[in-house]
Amino acid sequence: MNAQLFGPVSLDLNDGPVRAEYGLSPVDGTPTARLVIGDLSQSIGISVTKAGPEMVAELAAVAAELADWARRQKQLQNLPEVA
Numbered sequence: 594m595n596a597q598l599f600g601p602v603s604l605d606l607n608d609g610p611v612r613a614e615y616g617l618s619p620v621d622g623t624p625t626a627r628l629v630i631g632d633l634s635q636s637i638g639i640s641v642t643k644a645g646p647e648m649v650a651e652l653a654a655v656a657a658e659l660a661d662w663a664r665r666q667k668q669l670q671n672l673p674e675v676a
Contacts, residue, residue, distance in 0.1 A: 604630055604637045614638070628652070 615626050628639040641649055 602637050604635060606630060618642075 609631050610629075612629050613626065614629050615624070617623065618625050623642075625640065625642045627641060630637050630639075641652075644652075
């Protein structure tokens with residue numbers, strides 16, 4: 594399964610809410626799941642309904658990689674400036 598983009602979207606996380614939403618499809622009543630980033634006024638949803646467990650695990654691994662990057666950036670900001 595390939596990812597599908599429904600329009601160009603960019604959202605800055607800015608320590609905003611991140612949550613999982615579960616429900617039933619209004620079309621056929623099948624179970625659905627998605628990752629939602631942002632609040633009600635500005636959010637993006639990434640459906641994982643058709644993704645296999647391996648793809649969701651890959652998403653988790655990339656999120657962990659981004660967390661490591663953010664920690665390193667924070668550490669770099671705390672280093673003294675060198676002339």
